[in-house]
Amino acid sequence: MHCCNWRVAVILEDLLRYAIKEAEALGASDAEACAAASSESEVFIENNDIKQAKSQKPSSVGIRVFVRGSAGFCSVNSLSKSKIKDAVSMAVKIARVSPKDRYNVLPSRSKKPRMLQGIYDKNAQSFEASDAARMAAEMLAAAKLYDKRVSVDSGNFTADVSTQWLANSNGIELSEKTSIFSWSIMGMAIDGGDISSFDFQLGGSHFVRDIDVHATATEFAETVVNSLGPRRIESFKGEMLLTPAAINEMMEEVISHSINSDAVQKKSSHFAGKIGKKVASDLLTVEDDATNVEALGASSFDREGVPHRRNVVIEKGVLYKFLYNTYTAKKDGVRSTGNAGGSISSPPSVSTTNFVVRPGRSSLDTLVSEMKNGMIISRFSGNVNPVNGDFSGVVKGGRLVKNGTIQHAVKEVMVAGNVFEALRRLNGVSKERKVLYDSILPYMRFDGISFTAG
Incomplete structure (x- = not known):
């Protein structure tokens, strides 16, 4: 650890102890x-060119207190002792005028x-803004090299080293340091006169050696080129x-909401009262796993300091x-699953x-x-109701499949249905999976x- 990083760590640890004693x-x-302190570099792509680079070192401290069962919270973007003292005072004042709640406890x-x-x-400590710019340029070049018809509307490459x-x-x-490299490309x-559907692809890694902007750029370029020459079809x-x-866009939010205990307790979860019951096809197994270091949401403990574990x-x-x-x-008389989430600047929530x-x-x-009559959907653009599961929107990057063969791209096709009903009609899950930041998802049929048809 660099000397300056060591000094920041010591300062922050002392400040947290000070804040607790003051409260x-x-x-x-x-x-x-x-508290969190980061070193970030980000480079942006706009209209087929590298446009902007920025570096910053943000830091923040959040204070949560309970006074006779009432909660108060305040955060500051400063490591000043006087500012933190003021934040503690404000959190206590908020708690004194807040309603009591017997479930307000700390782990x-x-x-x-x-x-x-x-x-x-x-x-990652020596990864600089110039390296981020080089990666962004390589991603842009790889997309353009794939096919001259590819046009990149926007994108970015971000390097973030942070400690919590x-x-x-x-x-x-507790404290923990992470490094996250993430990148995206859209166009x-x-x-x-033939313009394909927009497509958006992203990638990420914890290690410099695992950065692969070329694969992301190639997948993006291949998808948009395959969307050229769309034809109208009959409704079916x-x-x-x-x-x-598309799973991320259409399905994930609905499932995440339904397994969230806060939504269950507020009676807005479709899965309320269904523990031990069938809610989907036998082919579906979903885990919440912060210990899986393939994805970028990995960490050792949650926003409250509860150890993370794999939850099926x-x-x-x-x-x-x-x-x-x-x-x-x-509230439910069970133990935390380690799913307190949220930023430093807000009280913990369930996530x-x-x-x-x-x-x-x-x-x-x-x-x-195996498909007799169907559609491959690369992206979904529309509305999804996380409570009742209804979805409706436009197929993006859609391709018609007949008797096991991909026919052609489709034009102006709407898709509608219900996520919960679809999960029961899930009839295929691929071996191949893709990491999408903090998700690891397969293809699902x-x-x-x-x-x-439009």
Whole structure:
């Protein structure tokens, strides 16, 4: 660790202890202090060119206190002791005028979490803005080289090295450093008057050696070129094969909302009361797994300092558990699943970490070859209701499949249905999976889907 980084760590650890003592002195029965310091470099792509680069080193501190069961929170983007003292005072004042809630508790000190290996690359410390610019330029060049008809509307490359600290009045003191490289590219293919659907692809890694902007650029370029020459089709009902990106857009939010204990307790989850019951096809197994270092949501502990672990929430179509933070767990009389999430600048909420769908046994090629009458959807643009699961929107990058053969791109096709009904009609999951930031998703095929021609 560089000397300046060591000094920041010592300063922040002392500040968190100071904040907790100050809160207790002002009458708080419980106090939590968390902090984050980052070094970020980001380069932007606009209109087929590198346009802007920026570097910053943000830091923030968040204070949460309980006064006789009432909660208060305040955050500051400063490491000044006086500013943190003011934030503690404000948090206590907010708590004194907030309603009491017997479920307002902090996690107790438990066995120290096993710190993950594989989420921090020491080489990231020397990764500079010029390196980010080089990666962005390589991604742009790879997309353009694939086919001269490819046009890149926007994109970016970001390098982020950050450290998080957390301490509370129950004796929890934790810190962890992570490195995250992420990149994205968006655009279309243009062939005279023929303009393809927009496509958006992204990638990410924890290690410099695993950065692969070429693969992302090639997948983007291939998708938009395959979208050229779309033809109108007749409306039909058949199979829908979603790419990982389309799964992320159409399905993931609905499932994440339904397994969130806060949504269950507020009676807005479709899965409420269904633990141990069938909610999907046997082919679906969903995990929330912050210990999976392939995805970028990996970390050793949650926003409250509870150790992370692998949570299987749906196994072979059966709902096994909901995701909890300390508050919602206390309410249901269970233990936290380590799913307190959120930024330093807000109180903890319940959230997923890495959303993982277990792979199937079929290859993507097999899933396509088994389709009699259906559609491959690269992206979905429309509305999805996370509570009731209804979705409707426009097929993006859609290709018609007849008798196991991809026919052509489709034009102006709408797709509509219900996620919960579709999950029960899931009839294919690929062996291949893709990491989409904090998700690991396969290709998934569903039957009985309605497609409406424009």
